[in-house]
Amino acid sequence: MTETEKKRSALIIYLSLHGTTRKATEALCASLMENGVPTDVYNLSEFKDKGDMEKLNTMIPSYPLIIFCSPTYFHHAPPLFTDFVKNIPDATCDQAAAILSTFGGVYSGVIQFDLAKILYEKKYSLIGGIKVLTVHCLTFQEKKPFYEGHPDETDLTAIREFGKQISIRLMNKNRQRYSPIAFKDKPFLLNFIDDHIHKMKNLTWAMPGIKVKGEKCTGCGLCVKNCPANNITLEQTAVHGKDCTFCYSCVKICPSGATKSFLKPAAPAVKWLAKIFARYEEQTTQQVV
Numbered sequence: 001m002t003e004t005e006k007k008r009s010a011l012i013i014y015l016s017l018h019g020t021t022r023k024a025t026e027a028l029c030a031s032l033m034e035n036g037v038p039t040d041v042y043n044l045s046e047f048k049d050k051g052d053m054e055k056l057n058t059m060i061p062s063y064p065l066i067i068f069c070s071p072t073y074f075h076h077a078p079p080l081f082t083d084f085v086k087n088i089p090d091a092t093c094d095q096a097a098a099i100l101s102t103f104g105g106v107y108s109g110v111i112q113f114d115l116a117k118i119l120y121e122k123k124y125s126l127i128g129g130i131k132v133l134t135v136h137c138l139t140f141q142e143k144k145p146f147y148e149g150h151p152d153e154t155d156l157t158a159i160r161e162f163g164k165q166i167s168i169r170l171m172n173k174n175r176q177r178y179s180p181i182a183f184k185d186k187p188f189l190l191n192f193i194d195d196h197i198h199k200m201k202n203l204t205w206a207m208p209g210i211k212v213k214g215e216k217c218t219g220c221g222l223c224v225k226n227c228p229a230n231n232i233t234l235e236q237t238a239v240h241g242k243d244c245t246f247c248y249s250c251v252k253i254c255p256s257g258a259t260k261s262f263l264k265p266a267a268p269a270v271k272w273l274a275k276i277f278a279r280y281e282e283q284t285t286q287q288v289v
């Protein structure tokens, strides 16, 4: 990268437990490159131990723009992602930040506002945010998963347009710096409920449990490798710890069907919640800022 290119480069850090945020991230990356912003992309799941995270943190100050891409879990970012953002270094002079969040067509929650607040306190200049409609990953066992096919071409077009806009904003020295309030797009009452959801430990206590049938487990280790929370160890069979984020990627990936969860009730619950939240939010991909 030449010195001029470095001055307008971007770093994308994403988390994707079922692959949809990765798809959205790839579209954003392609758009930034097309619009003259050399972009590096890192998957947070590959930076599992403390040493790795520190390595990623040392890279952050050298990019003029950092983009954070995360799925919505119970209206917030998964704790793993929020904790990571809380620990990044403060911004260097006029370093910019943008946010892409994905949501499964129920409710996009307060993830944009949560992350914007942390980044603002760390002195990043907030230049954009987009929420992207995706298939709801809790319904992956259904014949027709909720919002199957999303992000589709319309969603990807909106992401590309967002990429174009933040490229322009990045290069504009007199660009507008948004306050976290601009990322708050919900009525007061819903924000109040969200605060309480957060206090209830993100509702994980209400989620269907995950069981490993010891005799079926082949010890292949795929679930260990894929667990974003580093919560599974391999003894004779896969053993789950206490830090489960209930993404169910271990259930989805298990080739022998040893890791199981009864997710049938999730689909009607998701549809019911989506109907309620449809009164407050259009369930489409939208630029927040």
Ligand SMILES: Cc1cc2nc3c(=O)[nH]c(=O)nc-3n(C[C@H](O)[C@H](O)[C@H](O)COP(=O)(O)O)c2cc1C
Binding pocket: 015, 016, 017, 018, 019, 020, 021, 022, 071, 072, 073, 074, 075, 076, 102, 103, 104, 105, 106, 107, 108, 109, 134, 135, 136, 137, 138, 245, 246, 247, 248
């Ligand atoms: C535990 C859990 C909680 C979720 N909470 C929400 C939510 O509050 N609102 C929503 O619209 N989608 C929710 N989703 C759906 C995900 O946000 C959506 O499927 C997202 O695209 C997953 O991203 P990924 O494929 O990159 O992992 C939830 C999914 C899981 C597994």
